[in-house]
Structures are given as structure tokens and as C-alpha cells.
Amino acid sequence: TGTKFLIQGYDADRMIVSxxxxxxxxxxxxxxxxxxxxxxxxxxYDLSEDTSVVVNEDVYKRYAWKDAKVVFxxxxxxxxxxxxxxxxxxxxxxxxxxIKKYTLRxxxxxxxxxxxxxxxxxxxxxxxxxxxxxxxxTTGDVKQKTFIICKRK
Numbered sequence: 001t002g003t004k005f006l007i008q009g010y011d012a013d014r015m016i017v018s019x020x021x022x023x024x025x026x027x028x029x030x031x032x033x034x035x036x037x038x039x040x041x042x043x044x045y046d047l048s049e050d051t052s053v054v055v056n057e058d059v060y061k062r063y064a065w066k067d068a069k070v071v072f073x074x075x076x077x078x079x080x081x082x083x084x085x086x087x088x089x090x091x092x093x094x095x096x097x098x099i100k101k102y103t104l105r106x107x108x109x110x111x112x113x114x115x116x117x118x119x120x121x122x123x124x125x126x127x128x129x130x131x132x133x134x135x136x137x138t139t140g141d142v143k144q145k146t147f148i149i150c151k152r153k
Contacts (some may be wrong), residue, residue: 013048080120
């Protein structure tokens with residue numbers, strides 16, 4: 001019943017549904033209603049644990065990619081890095097769990113992943129290292145670009 005909504009399912013065990021306009025009912029495969037969303041609400045659902053949480057937020061950040069923007073609104077750094085991993089098809093490893101406590105509010109437009117990480121580094125107490133790409137000798141596959149995120153000392 002929603003007129004403008006977004007479903008993110010990058011991970012087989014997690015799903016995110018965000019509603020901009022209208023109404024969305026989210027149901028289990030058995031037809032049981034999980035929740036109904038109103039505008040500017042997001043459902044984060046963990047299929048493996050069968051748990052869900054609904055948050056009120058500026059949902060524009062979830063679909064800003066269609067305007068060639070990457071938007072964060074006081075998002076935890078682990079969610080920031082996860083979204084950047086998905087958007088740029090890179091692997092980002094957070095080495096220090098304390099980094100997950102930090103939040104980011106920013107809008108990026110036309111920046112590369114290197115530009116974004118450089119700007120995050122300049123405005124928060126983190127540093128990062130880019131690992132060189134490797135080639136799998138047996139298959140010839142090129143490994144994903146990988147970044148290691150650490151707390152600045």
C-alpha cells in the first residue's frame with residue numbers, strides 16, 4: 001500500500017524497509033504481519049533471529065543514491081562502513097570495537113570511496129589503511145579492495 005518505499009536485502013539474514021510516502025505492511029512468508037510502517041519509518045528485520053525494530057528517521061538517506069548522493073544522519077560508524085561497503089563494492093574491516101560508538105552526519109556527492117574515507121578520517125578519530133588488491137592464483141579472480149579502519153592514536 002506504500003507509494004514510495006525502499007527494500008534493502010544485501011544480507012540474506014537482514015532486511016531493511018524504509019517508507020517515504022504512503023503505508024507499507026511487512027509480513028512473514030506465512031502471512032503474519034510483522035509491522036505497518038508510516039512515512040519516515042524504517043524497519044530493520046533480522047531473519048535468523050526473527051527480531052525487528054522500527055526507527056523514526058530521515059529515510060532520504062536510504063535512497064539518496066538515486067540522486068548520486070551518499071547521506072548519513074547521525075548513523076553509527078559500523079552502519080556507515082557497512083553501507084559504504086555495499087555502495088562501493090569494497091570490504092571494510094573495523095579493527096577497534098570502540099569505533100562503532102562514533103556517529104557520522106554527512107552528505108557526499110560524486111566522491112570516490114577513497115575521498116569519503118579521507119574526509120571521515122579528517123573529521124573523526126579514525127584512520128584507515130588500504131590493502132593492495134590480490135589475484136587468486138588458481139581462479140584468476142581479483143579480490144575486492146579492502147580497507148582496515150582503526151582508532152587514531
